[in-house]
Amino acid sequence: MTTRTLTMAQAIAEAIGQEMERDNTVFVMGEDIGKYGGIFGATGGLLDRFGPERIMDTPISETAFIGTATGAAAAGLRPIAELMFVDFFGVCMDQIYNHLAKNTYMAGGNIKLPVVITTAIGGGYNDAAQHSQCLYATFAHVPGLKVVVPSNAYDAKGLMTQAIRDDNPVMFMYHKGIMGLPWMAYYEGSSNEVPQEQYTIPFGQAKVVRAGNDVTIITLSQMVQKSLLAADELAKQGISAEVLDLRTLVPLDRAAVLKSVAKTGRLLVADEDYLGFGLTGEIAAIVAENLDTVALKAPIKRLAVPNVPIPYSRPLEQFVIPQVKGIVEAAQALMKGRVLEGVAA
């Protein structure tokens, strides 16, 4: 098995290219995905290999081309459509959540819509409120969409291959700050060894990326890389942190969540999406529903972006987006937390 280090962007483009070679019903539509190779590199090199008939630059008409993806999928093709920034979903959300997500159900399971929507998420490089969001919880919240959020190149290739082969709509959400772009600072842990051959990673399988005993950090995307750096820091202080990379939100690996929290008894959910009504609340609720089999040693901690638009100015942005230091401090606080003694029934 040949492996080489790839950036996450290269891994995604490789997955798409290899699947396009294998299956000629796969094609890609999106803005600047052709000669530009995708603003964030997700389709790098593909125009030269497959030509404009299969790597199709579109006008700035998201409703039209994402709806086109739905229609083409219904007709038997396997489109990949790129929504340049997830923040732009507002201009085309009807086609995504009311049609692509719901048609299979409304048809009693009688139609298949194998569409992958790729999209860039995440902040930390001062792109302000309309270009820095994560929003995976929004897509996980509405029924009918699978939601995939890789944290590294190896996972990205396997999950993308799986996404294209899945007969259902998949939101494939890649964080700009771990794509390994030559023009944006990124967490180098996201570039890793990627096999040359094709492989898949099943959805709904979270990964313990670092085993530990004292504290569970449940997280995804770029926050996985930050959590691993925080875990290194914590280890120096004698705190053993387990980091669980969710990898997919829909389907969600609830068993892995409960298994890790049962092991450590202390839960920190670290998320770059908004705090209110989102992922951190969902994970906390899953644990709360299982307190008959999972014992907590401390109240659950949630670290996420507060419900404010992401500010432009550097000190403001660094304040709202959870940082390595914040993860370390939250874990330290967890070690000092206590729950009330159980009350007899």
Next chain:
Amino acid sequence: MQASKDTLLWMYEKMVEIRHYEETMATVYLEGKLPPAIQKGLAFDIGSGPVPGEMHLAAGQEPVAVGLCAHLKQEDTVVGTHRPHHFAIAKGVPLNPMTAEMFGKVTGLGRGKGGHMHLFDPVHKFSCSGLIGASLPPACGAGLAAKKMGKDWVAVAFFGEGAANQGAVHESLNLAALWQLPVIFVCEDNKWAISVPKDHATSIEWVADRASAYGMPGIKVAQNDAVAVYEAVAPAIARARAGQGPSLIEVKTDRYLGHFQGDPEVYRPKDEVPNLRKNDPIPKLAVQLKSAGQLSEAEDAALVARAKQRVADAFAFARESAYPVPQEALQHVFA
């Protein structure tokens, strides 16, 4: 409608100011973003330096902004795009707080919260946003408000030829025509929507040809020339002020720099920009003014010096201003 000497001089000075601003920003933007100051292995780091994040500069597109804004009063509204500086400067947005905003300082138009694509100046009735095509609906709103208040104010929505295929644009054109709103829709055709040329994205040659489909006049300006823009839009402004409804203008203009600063422009022929610059509208207008005896060499030199000073002062103001305290990030979600 012929431009008066004062108007011509105003347009020329504004273009000089805008060009100098954009060229200054192009240089300042690179501070802190290049090796060795950045992460090892990177060629460029967009999030570093005193003006981090994206930067979209309008060098070459000055005539559209000044030709239109020369007709406007402070009470008229302008809604711009992700490439907003020429519109903002032409509309009278003060350079100091505008620049401070781009440096993320608390003295900025948005106290550092908005940044360069989200400049809000309610006094000069200027706003802009980073979503393509999103300028048109709010311009309709400003027009509607003016109409309801019985004022002869107008609203201008700028958008690019790439935006012309976005749903919000079509809805807004119909709504403005239906409700006879005092809006001037101005399409800047700089031929490029990031890397996609117009003929790969738009089914017809002139966006202005869509105007009749929506029930309003369409005006075409084939030259990247402030005087041509000024004269061509005059009837549209007059119509709007007289309560006769909206118009759609399209101006062929030139984008001298990349879509964003740092854009390697691999998609663009290498000789394109040098050729475009041979038709630079600013020296052309200078020559026209001088030949008509409306501007002497000495006056030109003084005008340029003044414009450069204003720009220098703005950048100095921005650098010297303080950042907001981090906790301020939690404020101003609601008024």
